[in-house]
Amino acid sequence: MKVLVAVKRVIDYNVKVRVKPDNTGxxxxxxxxxxxxxxxxxxxxxxxxxxxxxxxxxxxxSIGPKAAQEQIRTALALGADxxxxxxxxxxxxxxxxxxxxxxxxxKEQPSxxxxxxQSIDNDNNQTGQMLAALAGYPQGTFASEVSVDGDKVKxxxxxxxxxxxxxxxxxxxxxxDLRLNxxxxxxxxNIMKAKKKPLESTTPxxxxxxxxxxxxxxxxxxxxxxxxxxxxxxxxxxxxxLKNEAKVI
Amino acid sequence: MKSTSYFNETHxxxxxxxxxxxxxxxxxxxxxxxxxxxxPREIYQLAGEAGILGTGFPEALGxxxxxxxxxxxxxxxxxxxxxxxxxxASLGSLDIALPPIVQWGSKALKERVAPEVISxxxxxxLAITEPSGGSDVASLKTRAVKxxxxxxxxxxxxxxxxxxxxxxxxxAVRTGGxxxxxxxxxxxxxxxxxxxxxxxxKKMGWWASDTAELxxxxxxxxxxxLIGPENAGFLAIxxxxxKERLSLSIMAYMxxxxxxxxxxxxxxxxxxFGRPVSKFQVTRHKLVDMATEVEIAREYTYRVAQxxxxxxxxxxxxxxxxxxxxxxxxxxxxxxxxxxxGMGYMxxxxxxxxxxxAKILSIGGGTTEIMKxxxxxxxxx
Ligand SMILES: Cc1cc2nc3c(=O)[nH]c(=O)nc-3n(C[C@H](O)[C@H](O)[C@H](O)COP(=O)(O)OP(=O)(O)OC[C@H]3O[C@@H](n4cnc5c(N)ncnc54)[C@H](O)[C@@H]3O)c2cc1C
Numbered sequence: 279m280k281v282l283v284a285v286k287r288v289i290d291y292n293v294k295v296r297v298k299p300d301n302t303g304x305x306x307x308x309x310x311x312x313x314x315x316x317x318x319x320x321x322x323x324x325x326x327x328x329x330x331x332x333x334x335x336x337x338x339x340s341i342g343p344k345a346a347q348e349q350i351r352t353a354l355a356l357g358a359d360x361x362x363x364x365x366x367x368x369x370x371x372x373x374x375x376x377x378x379x380x381x382x383x384x385k386e387q388p389s390x391x392x393x394x395x396q397s398i399d400n401d402n403n404q405t406g407q408m409l410a411a412l413a414g415y416p417q418g419t420f421a422s423e424v425s426v427d428g429d430k431v432k433x434x435x436x437x438x439x440x441x442x443x444x445x446x447x448x449x450x451x452x453x454x455d456l457r458l459n460x461x462x463x464x465x466x467x468n469i470m471k472a473k474k475k476p477l478e479s480t481t482p483x484x485x486x487x488x489x490x491x492x493x494x495x496x497x498x499x500x501x502x503x504x505x506x507x508x509x510x511x512x513x514x515x516x517x518x519x520l521k522n523e524a525k526v527i
Numbered sequence: 528m529k530s531t532s533y534f535n536e537t538h539x540x541x542x543x544x545x546x547x548x549x550x551x552x553x554x555x556x557x558x559x560x561x562x563x564x565x566x567p568r569e570i571y572q573l574a575g576e577a578g579i580l581g582t583g584f585p586e587a588l589g590x591x592x593x594x595x596x597x598x599x600x601x602x603x604x605x606x607x608x609x610x611x612x613x614x615x616a617s618l619g620s621l622d623i624a625l626p627p628i629v630q631w632g633s634k635a636l637k638e639r640v641a642p643e644v645i646s647x648x649x650x651x652x653l654a655i656t657e658p659s660g661g662s663d664v665a666s667l668k669t670r671a672v673k674x675x676x677x678x679x680x681x682x683x684x685x686x687x688x689x690x691x692x693x694x695x696x697x698x699a700v701r702t703g704g705x706x707x708x709x710x711x712x713x714x715x716x717x718x719x720x721x722x723x724x725x726x727x728x729k730k731m732g733w734w735a736s737d738t739a740e741l742x743x744x745x746x747x748x749x750x751x752x753l754i755g756p757e758n759a760g761f762l763a764i765x766x767x768x769x770k771e772r773l774s775l776s777i778m779a780y781m782x783x784x785x786x787x788x789x790x791x792x793x794x795x796x797x798x799x800f801g802r803p804v805s806k807f808q809v810t811r812h813k814l815v816d817m818a819t820e821v822e823i824a825r826e827y828t829y830r831v832a833q834x835x836x837x838x839x840x841x842x843x844x845x846x847x848x849x850x851x852x853x854x855x856x857x858x859x860x861x862x863x864x865x866x867x868x869g870m871g872y873m874x875x876x877x878x879x880x881x882x883x884x885a886k887i888l889s890i891g892g893g894t895t896e897i898m899k900x901x902x903x904x905x906x907x908x
Contacts, residue, residue: 312543348536355540463547466578466602467591469540 279426279448281324281333282388284379285317285353287346288399297500304399304498313349316394318356319454322461323424324392325357332426333390335359339382341375343367347477354472355464361477362386366489368482374489376408381485383413388449390431395420395453406453416446420455533829538601541582541592545605548577553609561734561880564727566614568650568692574618575647579606583622584629588641596836600777600829607781610877612884613733615778620689623771624651624697627712627763631755636714640695652693654684654715654741655764661686662897664699664764665707669743671700676750678702678713680721680743690739691727693717698741699760707761712754721746732883769842771892772849773832779852779888780824786856786863786881787817794866810866817859824852843905846898853889860885 289295289304290312296305313321327333338353340346341364350361364378383391396403410417418424418433422441425432426448435442436455464472482489510516520527534542552573553566560566574580583599584590592598606615621644628637643649657667669682680700687696696715703709715722725740755763791814794805804810831848834841860882864871871878889895 348539351536352540352543463544463551463577464540465576466541466544466582468578469537469544470591472540473537 279327279333279389280335280337280386281327282383282386282391283317283320283324283336283338283353283358284375284391284393284405285321285338285340285349286314286394286397286399287311287340287342287349288314288397291315291398297498301497301499303495311345311348313352314394314397314399316396316398316454316456317349318461319456319458320392320394321353321356321358322459323421323452323454325462326459327390327424327426328357337362337386337388339364339379341366341370341378350477351469351472352464354475354477355469356462357468358475360475363477363479364482364485365479366482368489369491370489371491371493372402372404373408373492374482374487375405376412377487378482378485378489379405379409380412381487383409390426390448391415391451392424393451393453395455406451410451413449413451415449415451416444417451417453418444418446419453421452422455422457424452424458533597533833534601535597538595538598541598542601542605544577545579545602546608548574548579549605549609553611553614557609557611557614557735558875560614561611562874564734565737566617566735570614570618571647571650573647575645580618580621580647581645584625584641584645588629588637589645590641594836596773596832600832603774603777604781607778607785610785610880611735612778612782612887613735616733617689617692617736619774620653620693621645621651622774623653623767624689624693624695626767626770627697627754628714630766631712631759631763632714633751636751636754640714644695649694650689650692651695651697652687652689653767654687654690654696654698656684656686658683658685658740662894665710665761666705667699667701667710669698669700671702671711671713671748673702673750678748678750678753680713680715680746680748682743684741685739686728687739687741688736690741691724691737696741697754698743699764702760703758709758710764711757711760712763713748714752714754715743715746715748716752719746719748731886732880733887734880768893769835769840769845772845772898773828773835775888775892776824776828776831776845776848776852779849779856779885780821780828782856782881782885782888783817783821783824783852783859786860786878787814787821789876789878789881790814790817790863790866793870797868804866813862813866817862820855821859824848824855828852843902846893846901849892850889850895850898850902853885853895856885856888 290310293309298305324336328336336358337360338350338358339362340350347363354361393406420436421433422436423434429448431446431450433444433452581590582592582602585593644651671678671680694717698713698715700711700713701709702711721744723742728738794810795803797804828848831841831844863878864882867878870876
């Protein structure tokens with residue numbers, strides 16, 4: 279079974295982001311970039327499927343600038359077999375990403391596509407769902423457990439009220455939640471071996487996809503500074519304030 | 528834009544792995560391990576599995592990235608982020624013990640020993656220093672007398688890193704006459720008849736590492752454990768020192784770097800006389816000097832590494848790097864403790880440990896004075 283995993287290059291989650299002075303976006307100069315954490319979970323899940331003998335090939339795809347090849351290399355070092363880089367310096371919004379991935383799906387015909395449920399840069403939480411709609415595949419989003427059984431995949435989803443389990447016919451789209459697994463780090467020998475794994479490059483034009491943004495960003499602002507708190511003398515005062523000032527109880 | 532970095536994409540990936548290794552397996556426990564003056568042997572196996580121990584060794588022996596010095600540097604820098612020079616020294620004792628075996632040892636010897644050590648199953652140590660002296664290597668006294676198909680070794684070694692736990696010891700012995708021409712290297716194995724290890728030594732710093740004295744009383748060592756030709760050990764020892772001195776320079780600027788980062792944070796968080804202590808010009812300038820020196824120590828070390836990468840033999844430069852960086856480590860850790868005030872004297876702070884750990888760096892692998900003698904010689908003084 280072939281598994282396609284999509285990974286995105288984003289600002290490393292440890293970095294404290296800064297908004298550009300002109301409020302047009304986030305400052306990316308000299309900022310450490312890394313694989314989106316949800317995508318790391320997607321890669322890990324695919325590698326585990328391969329270790330279990332369920333997956334036979336893992337193809338990893340990333341859309342983005344030349345440097346996004348670093349994230350593909352990381353995925354290859356973690357256990358993916360080959361990479362596809364859709365190279366573009368354009369801003370890629372969720373719908374454009376979904377269309378590009380649909381084109382890759384058409385070409386590769388994977389049985390399972392695993393994506394992160396969202397990427398930590400824009401937190402859109404859309405690409406997986408849009409891809410499912412475009413490809414006409416069933417979707418299991420926010421997965422906390424994935425098990426493949428014959429031509430079906432069982433996905434346990436984290437929803438507000440608890441857990442929901444869906445059974446999807448393959449081929450299917452799965453998006454990962456945080457608790458699906460704990461990603462490994464690549465061993466150094468595997469990093470060396472990854473250098474020799476195939477990495478093919480393509481472009482939105484090659485795939486016949488128009489990636490023109492449909493949404494315009496008007497303004498990006500840092501969250502408001504939190505006001506300093508106050509100290510209360512005792513529990514009675516706290517309860518009083520919650521009741522009469524904050525009016526939450 | 529052309530990259531001005533010494534590190535490539537592979538180095539950065541390796542750096543990430545080492546960082547995650549430290550974060551997951553070491554940082555949660557390191558304060559306890561320092562107090563216990565030891566760390567679990569399992570860490571060697573985990574580091575072996577991650578491929579961290581194999582960095583710089585030939586693939587045929589289980590290693591990777593042979594002759595890629597900046598790969599080694601990236602890994603060493605991240606391991607130092609464990610904040611424990613002692614752990615790094617013990618975990619890394621193979622880096623001084625194995626190279627002579629890999630470079631000069633017989634095929635049978637290296638194929639038997641190296642893969643087990645690189646995978647973290649076995650621990651290797653280097654034993655040169657003796658109770659009667661460490662700087663004057665050419666005068667070492669431990670004697671090995673050939674008798675049939677084995678040597679009988681008598682003497683002792685001291686201050687040996689990984690001394691109590693090692694399985695393999697690369698030991699400098701006297702097989703010939705006086706002076707450097709009579710020195711050989713022998714692989715001595717744990718459990719050999721006539722070989723015993725003393726108690727773990729109590730130290731100023733590097734608490735997590737085990738340092739011990741070794742005793743040889745007519746210890747029987749098979750002749751096939753000879754590393755390289757007889758009486759040619761001195762050259763192997765000196766060649767080995769080059770890389771050790773580079774690693775000590777890295778440990779030194781990283782020790783300083785971490786102390787600087789801690790001090791920067793503390794100086795901005797801590798207030799006195801109604802303002803953050805970083806707002807006193809005297810503190811601010813101190814931090815600037817610390818930052819300047821750490822950068823220079825690091826960049827110069829990179830330069831020396833680049834020379835080594837290019838196949839040069841920068842004896843003078845590596846000695847200068849070691850002296851400069853270890854001096855910076857001592858100074859910056861001292862100033863960091865000062866900026867922390869009383870808190871800097873408390874064992875719960877990292878700067879307290881860095882301060883104690885810095886001192887060994889200008890002693891081990893050749894003292895500052897011995898480095899200066901080497902530099903003077905290169906300057907034909
Ligand atoms: C924690 C720790 C770990 C160590 N690990 C190892 C290890 O794994 N393997 C190993 O073999 N050794 C190890 N050592 C030993 C270390 O390498 C030696 O301590 C060091 O080389 C100095 O030798 P010495 O202690 O005998 O000092 P000495 O040689 O006795 O020197 C004493 C003083 O005299 C100075 N001096 C000596 N000769 C000259 C000269 N010609 N000109 C000017 N000054 C001079 C020295 O600089 C020093 O200040 C370790 C030491 C420590 C503390």
